[in-house]
Every structure is written in structure tokens, then in C-alpha cells.
Amino acid sequence: MTVAAILTFSHIVVQLFGQTIPDLFWPVFKDIGAGFIIFAAFAFAVAWFLKARPHNRPKHYSIVVFDIDGKETVLPGIRTEFRNHDVAWSFMKQYKEAYPLNNFALVSDVKKDRKKVMFRYI
Missing domain, CATH: 1.10.287 (Helix Hairpins)
Structure with missing residues (x-):
């Protein structure tokens, strides 16, 4: 039980x-x-x-030209101010083909600082 x-x-x-x-x-x-x-x-x-x-998208882009020594220089007759990133990048690639001894940087003022932000460099 x-x-x-x-x-x-x-x-x-x-x-x-x-x-x-x-x-x-x-x-x-x-x-x-x-x-x-x-x-x-x-x-x-x-x-x-x-x-x-992107929090702050730039409204203006610039192309900065550098010579062989890495110093900023100005090439006469090229467009350096743009409003669109893709257009600036396209012009920069064409300039690199036309001027192979120079380097180019795509920069913009993202912040209110004096320094510019470099997006691309070729």
C-alpha cells in the first residue's frame, strides 16, 4: 500500500x-x-x-592639385569647384589621365573648421 x-x-x-x-x-x-x-x-x-x-552632407566640393613634391599647385584652365560628389570624382579621374605627374584630392568643408576633409586622393 x-x-x-x-x-x-x-x-x-x-x-x-x-x-x-x-x-x-x-x-x-x-x-x-x-x-x-x-x-x-x-x-x-x-x-x-x-x-x-550621413549627418552633414557637404554642399560644395573642391579639387586640390598637388605636384610631384606634394605641394599644392594651380593648373590653369581646370574646373575645381563642384556641387556634386560624383561629378567632382569624374572630373578628378579625367584630370589624372590628362596630368599623370600631378596628384588630385577631393576635399570639402564638412565642419565649420578651417581644415578641409579629404574624401578621395589619386
Whole structure:
């Protein structure tokens, strides 16, 4: 009789903690886990968007010419002021083909400092 009572009690405990309680809370934990995953993905997307977007896009680009010694020089007859990055880069590549002994840098005033930021150099 005692053995049967112990086996019955242990079966009830196993049934209760092994199936009944987990079956009640599993959908809740599943939804909470999905919520954490969605929140983490949303937080990552917001952080990536804030980091990836350009904060201060330059409005004017300049091409600076350097001679063989690395000193700034002026080549007469070339265009050096641009409003578009792609156009400035295209002109810079053409100037490099036309003047192979000179180096060219694409610069702009991103900040209010005296120094200009160099975007490309060939």
C-alpha cells in the first residue's frame, strides 16, 4: 500500500511539473521570447539607421592639385569647384589621365573648421 501511494504521488508530481505547468506557461514564455527578438531587431535597426545616415552632407566640393613634391599647385584652365560628389570624382579621374605627374584630392568643408576633409586622393 505504501509503495502504491509513493508511486501514485510521484506520478502526480511528475505529471504536474513535467506536463501541466509547462503546458500552461509555454505559450506565454514563447510570446515573451518573440517579443524580445522583435525588440532587439528594432533596436538594432534604429541604431544602424542613426549610425549609417550621413549627418552633414557637404554642399560644395573642391579639387586640390598637388605636384610631384606634394605641394599644392594651380593648373590653369581646370574646373575645381563642384556641387556634386560624383561629378567632382569624374572630373578628378579625367584630370589624372590628362596630368599623370600631378596628384588630385577631393576635399570639402564638412565642419565649420578651417581644415578641409579629404574624401578621395589619386
